[in-house]
Amino acid sequence: MLTLRPLFRHRLTRLLHSHSSDLPIVSLHEHKVAIGWNTQTLSKFHNIWLRDHCRCPSCFHPITKQRLLNTFSIPPDIKPVSARPVQDGLEVVWDGHTSLYPWSWLQTMSYDPKFPQMQQKSEKTLWGAKIHQRPPMVHYDQVMSDGGLYKWLTNIDQFGFCFVSGVPATTEATEELSKRIGFIRETQYGKFWDFTSDLAKGDTAYTTLALGAHTDNTYFTDPCGLQLFHLLSHTEGSGGATLLVDGFSVAAKLKQQHPDAYDVLSRLPVPAHAAGEASSFYRPSPGCGYPVLQHDANSGDLSTVRWNNDDRSVMSPSDPAIVDQWYVRH
Template sequence: MQPIADTNAPFLYCTSTSIMISCALHVKSPEVSYEGTPMRFNYVWLRDHCRSASSYNSATHQRSLDTGSLELTLRPESSAVEDGQLVLTWPGGHVSEFSLGWLAENSYEGRKTVMEQPRILWNANVYQNARISAAKWDKFMSCDSELKKFLQNYLLYGIAFVDDVPATVEATEEVTRRVSLIRETTYGRMWSFTSDFSRGDTAYSQLALDRHTDTSYFQEPCGIQVFHCLRHEGSGGETLLVDGFYAAEKLRQHSPENFELLCRVPIRHEYIENTENHQNHMTGIGPVLNVYPWNSELYMIRYNNYDRSVMNTMPHDIIRRWYVAHRQLTTELRRPENELWVKLTPGKVIFIDNWRVLHGRESFTGLRQLCGCYLTRDDVLSAARCFGLQA
């Protein structure tokens, strides 16, 4: 412990072997310094995060304390640091204890410097050189460590494969259920489609599709896309994959103000279908790039030039700048070295992070049948966290 003389705020000091703190009451807020980074704590926040049995149910991990009845001018009557714990005694006698490590980890200043989700951004070379092996159906279905490895790859790269899956809709459903829950949409729970224009969308044709994310017209776009090509008797139809975050980070490096504009301006996407069997009118509103406000980390890209709707959510002076920014992002997304081309064949199931990796396809001839589904993002990430992965 290394007390700091004459300060009226608590400070946390850290060395490589131990965390040291010096603590004093401050009128406004305690301050902790961790590896040279000052971290400030608000007293109401500290009371609100009290982990004592009457404030927090550690069996359910839920707060029992009624935050709405806290005095917002609350100050402790005394504070001390004992055995690596900050101990605060509140008026009325309630005692709150916080380990200094917990405080450092959970502070705003601490979270600001770490990634919510570590990722490896890629272009075609980076991905190919990483030589990620696909999971194999048998082991994947029976062995948890194989599922964990698959999820780790998925989290890092935003794509992951399972090989040797029987070429049926049923087996495709089984392989996705091993990972998570299926998100039912207007396209069905499991879908299997060919170029028959059974739905009012270009996907149901033989035309090429430029890189895009799906369901950008949902208020919350689907988190994961699963594809399994059950048969193709013809040519073409290769799948294009592009890491949207790799491209967006290039834009951030070259032109931070254009990156910021694409984060700030919400735009509309739309899906209108009016066929005999299907009536839909969906709109989703949100920016092309989405970052967490506290650490500026990207968490979602919405990019679908087909489904982008009328642009009327920004004033005249912004619109020109928006098109410039959008063009710069498009240029990055279209660099040939960023394109990963894969031929999906029967047996090979691909999982794509639809909040990060764009997909597209070459035009094709012949009968081509593709099946798949969307997965609920929350459940996929939850499955990963239950394996101890950072997601």
């Protein structure tokens, strides 16, 4: 199922003819189906790709949204019996089967060529210290309704974090709030827990020592993506401030000012470990770890910042020359 935002839907119409009664032009080629959206825009789809992506109930389960068609049963040289434009989309008749592909879906999935304006990319907002003047925030009562949940998730996607005000000071309310996003992932600390500076676990977070800017779980192959912290009580003593840093903003500045350093952090795998408990030891797979900066394989955009100097293991680069690059100061 394809859901389009109003702005995105408006952009789609720009590729179609100006009159709603006009339909794209469809033509068959040896191995592909071509769709002419207008006199200047043409998309081509391989026959086998179209057959593999049929979304009818016999090929794609309408409830589970899982494939039912065995890809390996499709003949590599499959050809349509016919293909024609209809109001709802591209209708393709195969040998004993009919598929319908909505126009909006075909435009979004077009790969020959890709339409950049059709790709739904999240809008990242890079920020610095001034964000404390007006941080992204939603109220607890809003989040517990669907409209507020969408705003909460949108803020997280745009800024990387979001405060939730008015949360009852109970672990139960905190847990229910967490479940509004999804299931709670279990770690070596438990599924959901509260903690204080009592060294109940062998981790610096369970002490009164200050923690520098870091991301958690660098010793996991797949670190936790979202974390939720709730300060239930702070009636005595001082300290306890939370440091927030926009890693994407830092990376953008580093790339602009020191591209060589950015390159090193994008290539050099950094090993990590968690060994504070006598009965357990954690490290990622592979053991050499992952680069601090990881990028999307398709777009090349920065996708992950993975940094925790406290949990960093012994660096053992394959190239001795990179040691100097790793420790250089800018």
